[in-house]
Amino acid sequence: MIRGILKRGFKQHPLKRHISTTGACLAEFCDNVDHAIRDIKDGDKLLVGGFGLCGIPEFLIEGLQKKGVKDLTCVSNNAGVDDFGLGLLLQNKQVKRMISSYVGENAEFERQFLSGELEVELTPQGTLAERIRAGGAGVPAFFTPTGYGTLIHKGGSPIKYNSDGTVAITSKAREERVFNGRNYIMEEAITGDFALIKGHRADEAGNVTFRLSANNFNQPMASAGAITIAEVEEIVPVGTIPPEDVHVPCIFVDRVIQRTGHQKRIEKVTLLAEDAGKKLSDSPRDRIIRRAALEFTDGMFANLGIGIPMMAANYISGITVTLQSENGILGLGPFPRAGEQDPDLINAGKQTVTILPGSSLFSSDVSFGMIRGGHVDLTMLGGLQVSAKGDLANWMIPGKMVKGMGGAMDLVGSPGTTVVVTMEHTARGAHKILPECTLPLTGTQVVDKIITEKCVFNVVKDVGLVLEEMAEGETLDSIKEATSASFEVSPDLKPLQQIKIQ
Numbered sequence: 001m002i003r004g005i006l007k008r009g010f011k012q013h014p015l016k017r018h019i020s021t022t023g024a025c026l027a028e029f030c031d032n033v034d035h036a037i038r039d040i041k042d043g044d045k046l047l048v049g050g051f052g053l054c055g056i057p058e059f060l061i062e063g064l065q066k067k068g069v070k071d072l073t074c075v076s077n078n079a080g081v082d083d084f085g086l087g088l089l090l091q092n093k094q095v096k097r098m099i100s101s102y103v104g105e106n107a108e109f110e111r112q113f114l115s116g117e118l119e120v121e122l123t124p125q126g127t128l129a130e131r132i133r134a135g136g137a138g139v140p141a142f143f144t145p146t147g148y149g150t151l152i153h154k155g156g157s158p159i160k161y162n163s164d165g166t167v168a169i170t171s172k173a174r175e176e177r178v179f180n181g182r183n184y185i186m187e188e189a190i191t192g193d194f195a196l197i198k199g200h201r202a203d204e205a206g207n208v209t210f211r212l213s214a215n216n217f218n219q220p221m222a223s224a225g226a227i228t229i230a231e232v233e234e235i236v237p238v239g240t241i242p243p244e245d246v247h248v249p250c251i252f253v254d255r256v257i258q259r260t261g262h263q264k265r266i267e268k269v270t271l272l273a274e275d276a277g278k279k280l281s282d283s284p285r286d287r288i289i290r291r292a293a294l295e296f297t298d299g300m301f302a303n304l305g306i307g308i309p310m311m312a313a314n315y316i317s318g319i320t321v322t323l324q325s326e327n328g329i330l331g332l333g334p335f336p337r338a339g340e341q342d343p344d345l346i347n348a349g350k351q352t353v354t355i356l357p358g359s360s361l362f363s364s365d366v367s368f369g370m371i372r373g374g375h376v377d378l379t380m381l382g383g384l385q386v387s388a389k390g391d392l393a394n395w396m397i398p399g400k401m402v403k404g405m406g407g408a409m410d411l412v413g414s415p416g417t418t419v420v421v422t423m424e425h426t427a428r429g430a431h432k433i434l435p436e437c438t439l440p441l442t443g444t445q446v447v448d449k450i451i452t453e454k455c456v457f458n459v460v461k462d463v464g465l466v467l468e469e470m471a472e473g474e475t476l477d478s479i480k481e482a483t484s485a486s487f488e489v490s491p492d493l494k495p496l497q498q499i500k501i502q
Helices: 058-067 087-091 107-114 125-137 218-222 284-295 308-315 364-372 408-412 476-482
Strands: 028-030 045-048 072-075 095-100 119-122 141-144 158-161 167-170 176-179 182-188 192-203 225-236 255-258 300-304 321-325 329-332 355-361 378-381 385-387 418-422 449-451 455-460 464-470 487-495
Touching: 058 087, 058 192, 058 225, 087 107, 125 141, 125 182, 125 218, 125 364, 125 408, 192 218, 218 225, 218 364, 284 308, 284 378, 284 418, 284 449, 300 308, 308 378, 308 418, 321 364, 364 408, 378 408, 464 476
Parallel strands: 028 255, 045 072, 045 192, 072 095, 095 119, 192 225, 225 255, 300 321, 300 378, 378 418, 418 449, 464 487
Antiparallel strands: 119 158, 141 182, 158 167, 176 182, 321 329, 329 355, 449 455, 455 464
16 A cells, blocks of 8 residues: 655655555654744745634644744634734734634734734635635635625725725735626635644544534645644544544644643633523513514524524524534534533634534534535524615724624525524614615625514515514604615514514
């Protein structure tokens, strides 16, 4: 059996190039982190696995911090938090450009971007995962519906600001094409000089497995690096991992380093409240939750945003709804009880979760294949603005607030998926339902329904907004006063429906 395989960009030790009738070790096992990252240099492009703080190669990142390499381009879904994960490299000013989908709660990430100290190429999360997967598979580019009609498609999204707040570098426009009557844009593949991934186990041949939701971006990144370095918690003999359980075959892994005593921080410890699904007030937020819960139907696959949409899931009763999380879970359960939280099991909002019997776990590229392929029936998420045509804006206020689009552009751009936006009707008196959105778009003509504390609008093609339900105490005049966009009134106008709590 020939096992002397050379990877592009990797000079293998001469003693490893041999013909053997037994399983040969294709990966180099490193004794210390300095040796593992010895040839990472200034200006390199790094693919860094993980989602939030789950599944990040924290030992390798700490090694890079101490080594002091700079002007790095880091491809990662996000950048950890201020004092952990890639946030450490940001604090040290070692990163020149981030290619990410989400800034999130990393205040230093956002500050450096808005002050012009850091270049940030924001990319929809599913597109990011697929660009990486394509890079590892030798596919130079592909077409996707995600982001059509937005700044991702048209160009002009800020990549770098000047110190005075003006924009120095913007994104380029994407090529567009129509397939089967649907609009698509072209995205180019991503590869890197190095891929830094975090596995649970590696065997002595270099095969790697992941635990629970720590797979996420690690698996696609493993194949897209010229040199892939796997940080693992445990190294086991060949044969310990059944071949069908291997997530990353050894052909993709160049170096392995074991790290014991990982911190494995949890970004958002979220526990099950004893009164979950029972206690609600008549506050605007709770009124929205009670109405949103009526959108679930038996047998549905649904993806829920953090906040109100996820809270609405507490009121699913008497029907079966399977919840999908874009970081790689199908079959989300409730939040864990105290003491049951697991750092390797989080949802897309970085909250600790549980999984139900019959659930499945997979990588981020597979997850967004489900979404992009139209296999998810319902997407429920929040919004900053919605237009009369169903355009949605929910990811950026230019020059002021940049959280990133995360997976929202992929979720709302999927064919056959019903998109429901839950939000308070106004924000500090400012209208949020407008003739046209004034903020950068998440998607064009993608919203099917808007649920607020005041009413429910359906978005009807070639018609616009149709008022279907109105809360007690509201009038047509009060709805018009709070809504900039014009709307029709359904001849079957109903009171705002509310789920009955058992």
